[in-house]
Amino acid sequence: MEGTTVSQSIEATNGAAKRDNSPAPVESASNDAPVNKRLKLSGTESPTADARDKGITRIKPEFLLPKPDKATILAQPDDDDAEAGDTKRKKERGQNKNRRFAKAREVVKFCESLKNGEGTCKFGKDCKFEHDVERYISSKPADLDGTCPVFDAIGYCPSGLKCRWLHSHYLAEAGKLLVDEEKKANAGREINRIDRDTQNILQKKKFPVPKSDLILPYLDSLKEHDMIGNDGQKAETAAKDEKEAKRDLAATYVEPPFFPSEKKTLNLHRAKILSPLTTVGNLPFRRLCRWFGADVTYSEMALALPILQGSKSEWALPRSHTSEIPGFGVQIAASKPWQAVKATEVLTSACETGISGIQDVNLNCGCPIDLIYRSGAGSALLDSGSKLIRILKGMNYVSGEVPVTVKIRMGTRDSHPNAKKLVARLVNEGDVAAITLHGRSRQQRYTRVADWDYISETAQIVKDMYEARDEKNKEQRERRKVWFIGNGDCYSWRDWWDAVENYNVDSVMIARGALIKPWIFEEIDARQYLDKSATERLEMIRKFAHFGLEHWGTDEYGINNCRRFLCEFLSFSCRYVPVGILEVLPPKIQDRPPMWRGRNELETLLGSSDYRDWIKISEMFLGPVHESFDFKPKHKSNAYETEG
Incomplete structure (x- = not known):
């Protein structure tokens, strides 16, 4: 902030917070001690399961505040926000569904x-x-x-x-x-950019996709056989025709497709993986997670069709920083085989790949949002197993040496999980190098605890399939093991290690746990809770702001963009409750805390769910809010408008 110190900013923010009945500051220096507060707080572990009130975060009494009036309670965070969810109940909560963000305009526009x-x-x-x-x-x-x-x-x-x-x-x-x-x-530098000439070629539909042109007719023929095969009387005939079609097509290939075992090696054994995240999983946030020790990061979900159309905004999503290399994957969503196949070939042709760029292309088959689902993409593919197989087969053929991976859910409906059968088919086909299973159905969204027993049972199926491989089948024998990754409700190092040691998975993909505390990757390495001081957390925010300025620019437009995404990040990180004030460990991601105060003023500020406090924090590193800036969070009750 211009001419203002950090402490003055905190005092000003606390003043605003008092006017809104938010927690009063507490004078304490205990959380700013010179040590790094990397304490193994085993003494506070819960001895029994019933020591925790269901759905409530237990906080030490000295840090609790009086229960606020209903009128002062801000909208509860919605975990669909991380994947831009859309449900009917959001209308009741007052969601800003069609958010628009004003662009900064210069008085004099310079060339x-x-x-x-x-x-x-x-x-x-x-x-x-x-x-x-x-x-x-x-x-x-x-x-x-x-x-x-x-x-x-x-x-x-x-x-x-x-x-x-x-x-x-x-x-x-x-x-x-x-x-x-x-x-x-x-x-360092940003990679996976496309120049204006390439963008123009894409927009004119003239980008060459020779491999896609070869494989798509074959995929169409498989679709016809699948349709015939659904008729029980013609199933046997369809199977024979399919074998003959495969032999005929094999003779037309200029070069044979790569098997996953022949592609670049993908090592996900106990890798610390950041999940693809919409809006908040941007390049600066991923850089922050890599700084904290993440091994693998994924781009935000990019739609295949806008990628093929050369959309500038969509091509910003696969962009990555050299600090993410190696270990960066691009996630795409598509409703039709030709979209996914051509988008994969374009990405692997136009971007840097392998050890110096994209390590894998991931197909999203788990996105629950209505817009994606109704188009036939995302989790809708879970109900179209044959189409999904065709898509992955085509992606595997055109991606060259870049492996193809897939992320799925248990199913679309709670009562009919089908991931076990689907995973068995995917492993048999041999077109994917890794499968990630989110332990919820599309219907569940994020409203219930992830089913890790189901994840474990599915992982065991994969393990059994490889142990039972026919030693006489050379093709099966030479296939590399498919990595199986679990996903859901990983909020602490205990959750992560419990999953990899007891649930048959090779690793765990972390989503909301990283949004709330990006240093979870440090905790996994240390195998202990890290009681980050408020000063350390403020330094983390400063680093995000500086990464953001590198990415979006230091002009007014770039600063506004950086401020907006910083506020989006703070809307999740404010949910973190310092482990030093918890009465019971481990913390649970589904639990909600009562009103609490921190061990000092800064810690109280960082835990504020008031959007005005997020703006004040941003001003510490990005200067005063410009008149052109406006911020519309997911909830209308948190909307920000500039004064005057």
Whole structure:
């Protein structure tokens, strides 16, 4: 914040919180001790199961606050937010379903081609944007205090003259932007970008997909055989025809498809995996998780059709940072085989792959949101096993040496889980290198505890299938083991280790547990709870903000974007209850705490569910809120509008 210290920001925020009946600050320095607070709090473990009230987080009495009036209780967080869920009850809760975010507008719009202080505009005098550097700089708001975080990190600022910290890397007298060549040469970079020419080719539907053109007719023929095979009287004939079709098609292939065993090795044994997450699972957040020790990260779910159409916003999703390499996968969703197959070939052709880029392409078959489900994508594929097999077979053929993986749920309905049969089919077909099973149905969303017994039973099926392989079947024998990953309700290191040691899975994919506390990956390595101090958590937020500025830019538009996604992140991280004030461990992700106060003012602030506190926290690192900024959280009761 310009001319304001962090402590002054906290005092101002606490003042706002008091006016809204939020927790009063407590003076305590216990949580800011010089040690890292990496305590193994075994003394607070619950000795019996009935020591915990169902659905309630047990907090030490000295940190509890009086029960608030109903009018002061903010909307409860909705766990569908992480995957942009959409249910009827959300209307009753007052959801902002159609959120729109205003873009920052400059008083004087400067020509983009000249923002780096050099170059020429191809439109010349006909350009509608400003070319006069001095006039543009004089029209900008006053620079923010301090050094440009991006220049400090990578040795130059891509936003150039539009940067809000311009004074720290611009020599006005010489009209020159500074560059630290040594730091620039050693800095990380973002990969999986496509240039404008490639984007234009995609938009004109002229991007070459030769492998897809070969495999799609075969997949169509399989569809016809599947339709015939549904008729019991013609099933035997269909099976014979299918064998003949496979032999005929094999002769037409220019090169045979890769088996998973022939592709790049995918090692997920006890890997710490961050799940694909909508909105919050952006590049800066993934970088933060890698900083805390995650081994594998996945992009936000990208829709196959917009990828094929060259959509700029959709192509921003597979973008990754070199700090995520190796161990970065791209997740896609598609309702039709041709969409998934062509999108996979485009991604593996246009992006860096293998050890230096995309490690696998993941097909989303678990997304529960209505928009995706009704289109026939996401969890809808669970009810269309034959179509799913065709999609994965085609993806495996066109992806070259890049493995194909899949993420599924137990089924679409609570009463009819079908993941066991589906997983057996997937393993038999041999087209996937890894299967992730979320222990809930599509109908359940996030309303109940994940069924880890079902996950374990499904994992055992995979294990038994490999132990019972026919040693005479060379093709089966040479296939590499399919990794089986569990997913659901992993909120602590105990949850993670219990799953990998007792439930037959190779690893666990973490979603909401990482949203609430990204240092869960550190806890897994340490095998203990880490009582992060408020100062350490504030440093984590600072790091996210700086990663965000590198990604979205340091101009007003980039800062607004960074602030918005920081607030989205804080809407989850504010749910974290410090383990040092818990009365019973381990914490449960489904439990909700009563009103509590932290061990100092900053800890109280970081636990606030008031959107105004999130804005104040963002101002510590991104400066005062610009008049063009507006923030509309998932809940209307939390909506933010600028004053004046």
